[in-house]
Amino acid sequence: MQRLKDENFTFIGMYGREGDPAEIAKRMKAEGLAWRNALDLGEAADGTLWSRWAPRGFPQFYLLDGRGVIRQKWFGNPGEDVLDRSVDALLAEERGR
């Protein structure tokens, strides 16, 4: 995903497990994970992640286009290659729009 940092693309982690925000930030830094997460935990939790997205398990992926429309979804990890190619194809489509 690093390769796409200059593209019109954003990777967002939806953090679905329990934990403490500061602890998650620390662990991500330690493991070199640089993406932004939407956290629904701790004092600020309102259950949005669970009530509106009802994830069936982890990991699960949703690919959204520039209008916020769901284009593809995956249960489990389909592999980096599949995700990369799907993102590339959608970026190409958006450039042609």
Place this chain on the structure above:
Amino acid sequence: MKLRRFSWAALLSVPALLAAVAPAADEREAAKRLQEVSQRLAEESRSWIEFRHQAKSDEERAELVAAFPRDEYARELEAVAAEAAAAVKGSEVAARAWLELYRLGCLLDDRELYQRGVDHLVGEHVASPEMAGFALELVYGAGAPPWGKESAAAALRKILAGAQDKNVRGSALAQLSLLVGQEEAGREEANKLLDAIRAEFGTSDFIGMSGAQFADGARYEIETLRAGMTAPDFELADQDGQRFKLSDYRGRVVLLDFWGFV
């Protein structure tokens, strides 16, 4: 609402097939050969995936796909399956060999290999309790290539029809409902499957929750989170405490990854 916190991977019980005790000498022999072929295939696949990941163009990727010795592996796996099946009817070793063939088809985007593996599994091993894991694998991760959805749905319908084990039936109902529920055209079938889950597993344990809870969550997902629908917005804090909305990213391609440290 703190529900549904399981990892898909935890449900994949298929590798247990490898550990199956083989009663006949010939089947034991086949099991040994299968283990050897599987190991070689796993190593070759790993380094191949690494190469493919570094490929710069579709042409380079296509060359790599063509260079994979798929026919040799397919022949070896089929020979092992035939040997095991001749020794023991419905041999788990044979099932494991067909599973490897199906996975090889997924890896190489080879529909023919995928289909051959799937056909043998649902044709000859549908009564096996291991079909519960296979049902999941058909819609999960690398086992669920985008071009395989119709085949996977057909296979899941056959597993459902032939299941002799309650676990297998539950798994096939769940996975088929989620798979066909991804498309508008599959909504009716998906909702019928969810009704069956409610009726048969309503209060019993069903993938870490009750069948009724599963069905409610799945119905919500089918009605609200299909491809082609606008994603629901959220406003949440990030790991640095900054609040942001999904809609802040309108105009950009976004990949949402539901994840967590284990």
